[in-house]
Amino acid sequence: MPYFHQSACISPQLSFPEADLTQFRTSLNNLLNVVEPDYPGIPAGVKRRMGKSVRMAVGAALPLLEKQPQPDGMIIATANGGMEDCIKFLNQIIEYNEGLLTPASFVQSTSNAAAAQIALVTKNHQYNITHVHRGLAFENALMDVVMSLKENPDAAYLLGCTDEISAYNYNIDSLAGWFRKEPVSNYDLFTTSAEGTIPGEGSFMVWVNNQREGSIARLDDVRTIHTEDPAIILHVFKKFLSENFAEGEMPDLLLTGENGDNRLLKYYEVAESAIQDNVPVARFKHLCGEYCTASSFACWLSFQMLKDGNIPSILLKKNTSSKPVQRILIYNNYRGAQHAFVLVSVA
């Protein structure tokens, strides 16, 4: 059974190096940008060449790797890789009409650059892979670590993800209608009904192995599906519940990826309808914004809740419970087409 150990999260909230869930940041100009640390662990020369996405990934990963033996693999998710560098290089191509260009941005923009840089900086020769499947990249990485630990029960893996807001994807996704047009605060996303949400970004890294001792949480199950039909979501969700819970039992919390886009509400309503009326429902995207690997932030928040046993009120949508939180079911969907259920439990 995979257990999560030390983790690190660089997010728009105060999550790095230690979690502070007593104060929360507000979006600026409809964006939830990360609070970037100084990254003292990354050599200055290397840091200068890194785009934000790679920098966040390496910055979150290094503190976890310092005190450990080498992991037996690095499993990283990123939907877009280094978009900042990508547009820099595209700019050069157009500006110099395909003239003589410098390769730095090209090399940095490949989406495996984060996993590659972490391996390079720590001289790790083991399994190294980058999942890039849009809104399910992180869940695919979870699936990969589950399989890796079945194949190599004594191994330990670095699992993580990174995605950044860049001018490039922000503009393209805005044109496609995925973001709110009117100014909105992240805390008003759920009280105003409109199409679109606000973008976010972040990086999450965690050490995973089969050892319960010293762990923060257990990964019970992951399930993904591609569909736009709420009836299929309901069916899959019910099956997921029946496979993971005894008759009459329910998770202590349903944590959903509701993001204030009224076109996607029907999927979350279906998920809420599948659980008993008294189960607390919470949301997280007003804290981290919408991005392809945002469910990793939910995973990190779950670790904090399982540790403390309670649900911060800023997350709650409905119901409270006096019972300590021991099993959290995360349901996320990306643009109504990609859906994922992840179940994490107290270790």
Added chain:
Amino acid sequence: MSRIIITGMGLISAIGNSVAENRESLQLERSGIDHIKFYKTSYAGRLPTAEVKHSTEDLNKKIFGEPNLSITRTSLLALHASDEAIRDSGLTAEQLASTDTALVGATTVGGMCLTDEIFHDALAKDHGTPYLSSYDYASVTMAIQTRYRIMGEVSTINTACSSSANAILFGARLIQNGYAKRAIVGGAESLAKFTINGFNALNILSSKACAPFDRDRNGLNLGEGAAFLVLEREEDCRDKKNYAILRGYGNKNDAYHPSSSSPEGDGPYLSMKDALKNSGLRAEEIGYINAHGTGTENNDETESRAMIRLFENVPAFSSTKSYTGHTLGAAGAVEAVYSILNLVNQEVYPSLSFKNPIVETGLVPVRTYAKQEIIHVMSNSFGFGGNCSTLIFSKT
């Protein structure tokens, strides 16, 4: 654990629109590397590439009948090859849409083949192009997912030039771990200003047809194409065509430099060794290697050193990139199909443009088409970021 069988293959490249056409070109030693005819770039006429010999409009018409305005060339190539693989394997619509069918795609450029359109959409205040949802890597896999309504696990992998080798091994692992009964796996890539200018800035594009493993090689040629395989569990496909067994795989990292291999080829060596261990085979059982063999100074020498380190006697090997160019994210899958053709037809395809061995390593690739008894084939794919993967296929 179930053995993984290849029951369907599909391929489009510069040397043919189907698996059969590709084989014919390999047998006739007919390279697809030529001047750029279809792609609009200022390097046309200066840098040879291995283009798929169809315009995007033409591919679109072939697949959709009427033009689908939001689909990119990379996705069209992926659909062309996956259609062939699925047809070849005889998977039913019901099987495809069941939760037991996984899909794993790979690409390094995705929809970024439309460099000018992205540039427009990245800056435009309104009037986006029809491609707004088609630029990312996942768009290529999503095109197949949507076409066949695939409901099982779906992933897209980008580990640079080893992407589709990793897609194949990830699909196999989904089956072995019980998350799928069958998997459609492969990759697609099309020419892009992004990669042409990127590789050119790194000074590794040749102005002539590439000459893998030759002493005087001076770089690679970019290629485009797509290849997909259908993987099934042995017990589920006894009554249909079995092309080969996916016997083993390896994935290791060179951890040396973002864009070049370590002098002794540590990553390539570890990857090949990992694949041997995974397959339970000894080095001397490998009958043929489809090398990564890009034709760059760095790759061919370090790959040679890694082969010499691992094999007491280096088996017959060649690089089919001398036909298809380097198809980047599709290369692992394209060369997986060629490796399976080696086994099915008991034949080897020569490396083209080879004249003299590299002085330091002295290895000579296969130089003429020949019939050869082969039981196990190894296929190498190494990428930027040190991502090295090796697949081993065996005769059924």
